[in-house]
Amino acid sequence: MSENELHRIGVIKEVCNKQLTQMTAASNLGLTRRHIQRLVNQFRQDGDVGLVSKRRGLPSNRRFLSDFREKVLTLVKQKYADFKPTFACEKLAELHGIKLSSETLRQWLITEGLWRVRKRKQKKVYQPRYRRECYGDLVQIDGSHHDWFEGRSAKCCLLVFIDDATSQLMSLRFCESESSYDYMNITREYIDNYGKPTAFYSDKHSVFKVNSPSRKSSKQMTQYGRILYELNIELICANSSQAKGRVERANRTLQDRLIKEMRLAGINTIEEANAWLPEFMADFNRRFACSAYSSQDAHRPVQESAIELDDMFTRQTSRKVSNSLTLQYDKIIYLLDPTEKAKRLVNKAVMIYDYPDGTIALRYCGEELTYSVFDKLRSVQQGDIVNNKRLGAALAFAKENQAERENTYDRTRNARKGSRKAQVRAMNPRVADEVKFKSSLTRE
Template sequence: MVFPKGGIMKKTRINEEVLKMRFDDIYGRYKGKQIRTDEAAELLGISVRTFYRKRERFDEEGFDGRFDYRLGKPAINRAEDSEVQKMTRLYEERYRGFNVKHFHEYAQREHGLKYGYTWAKNTLEKAGLIRKGKRGGDHRLRRERRPMAGMMLHQDGSTHRWITALDYNLDLIITMDDATSDITSGFLVLQEGTDSSFQGVKETIEEHGLFCSLYTDRGSHYWTTPEAGGKVDKHHLTQFGRGLKQLGIQHIAAYSPQARGRSERMFLTLQDRLPKELELNGITTMEAANDYLKKVYLPRHNQQFSVKAKIEKSAYIPWIGGDLNEILCHQEERVVQNDNTVSYEGLRLQIPRDDFRYHYVRTTVQVRRYIGGDLGLFFGNRCLGYYDAQGHLKNEKMELKAA
């Protein structure tokens, strides 16, 4: 290769010479019948048709002209410099930290970006705003999804700094359909527990209907586990397990981290995207974040990440069993004391006078603690009273309710 005097060969000129030399070598082997036409084309990384064209040009003019007329010419659909500057400035000033796919979605939806994901990724890499990712990913074994929506749901929680303006973590509770990856319920709480698990199931049933089974980890609010790391006790149920049984929902325990892979990967997506969106929208409270989750983020997330179930029919069935609050709650028995009161978690619940009987002394009643802390007192199916979280009677009207 001969370099021009007095300077350094430009990159396009170097590429031109390298391609010529490579073609000359492979074409010589082709002419000597050492390789076939398709093999020569494959070695050059071009189609057989393109190889024929370049062979004809080489025989006619020996590439005295250009080997590839595209080299050195700007692409027809090349973005304007102003568009590149606008996009890089937008990422740097407003969306710093977003992954490329997340940023590209916002840029197209909110700022009218007309170029594709690959262009955005390459441009941000060239500008030094993101690091070049490694090729490929972790090797995973595929677990078949349930074929129909409503056959099995996952529920799990993730502790994370979801709201960056706060100096403490919150728990995000997610209930997700195995067949479609559709998030049927999602909200933030101070700490995961029985009430948050009840709420996830309640919201799912109210929105979609009663489902067949629920897959969870072996946390203490889900299961009783006699030995640490051992099998769960399916006979001594937790309050949550009792609620599922009362609804007729099968409860399935996970025995390995791999078994929860689908929900774990979903949380990685949420941890990458949700905090950035909350910060971008100036959300600094858990209440505002839950409102944004329900009205904006989850509908958009489901539209983007949900998949089509193998069978179009749904296994969800409408709930017609009465008030879900009376099932998805803590239920404990107490014996009424001589002054017609019941002791419950440090509170004294006074049973009001009614026309059904003179008193309830020494009878066994059921205390129900609902999601949020309010209480209910029942004698069989008969409601004796509703109380606030401090134990104050909310009403004195006796109502017959289904248990």
């Protein structure tokens, strides 16, 4: 028996023993006096069992028909086999006009063996942290590497910016790898749309923090950290994934919902996805975003001009000018035009601005320097370290280089089929002339 039924038995017994009037019992149980008389008659006839509901154990009168149940399960098997019950229930209502509760659908799927209840492992306890009070006070950022297009395109990374106070998705952007330039682009887009937040909350990825043991003691910043410092935005690096759990949980939700939404929308490339993401963000925030404790907006207006922002969102470094008016950056030698101003810069440091679009600017004390590309260094050291999060892009680049080397090897092997002079001439004409000259001396 339930607690309500046990309480009802006690009251009816008092009525039968004339310790309580029927009007008082009706007032206590929230029933009419006539219904109290019926319960008294049932109790006197059958005892405690007479007060138990006769409908217990029988199917509900409000249950769905079996034909409707089969129709829903057929749709789920055909189109939403890998959807979770809540998400499948939403799609049934949006696309097919079928309205039912997610718990009903979950029980149906469990009965049919289409959904399995998993036993959760005992997790480590982490003390909760209150949300920030103001919108824009703290923005959690992270990159999620996943097969977002389910094999229709190569694996890529989704950069996620989420507000801590409201759980609102602020910016989403697909990119090939989690690099500094990608974070520069999405951050520039963020401050153009919302302004400057108080702080960004990230992990200890090398884009945000210098992780080299030899540099940890120094105050050196990464390129992205320098940009935020110039914009007066605080960068906080979390010590664990649980500390920035809001963006981690958002990544988990996106890896489930976003993939299937793109499948339904027929999106197959990064370009198509980035153009469609604002529509998804609006629908996502309508469903899951909440209100902040305070109505204050902590975003600050951007004081810098567009030109100043263009210079900030670059990879900046310095190089010394050699006696031949050259400097080396990113395996490329740049030759300064031999002007009087350039000649005075020998052995002085020149700032290099490497823009995300690939253009390079050389400046000294804010003045632009004209230059030309002298030569490219073709050798790549085997000891170059590639970050784990960019390993996929690095391997793809390596495969392209290997294919190019294979083609070069095939052309060289075909050239070796000729005579020795033809071989030497094909490989290096200058060496061929030297061989010809030495052979003439031998004959003389």
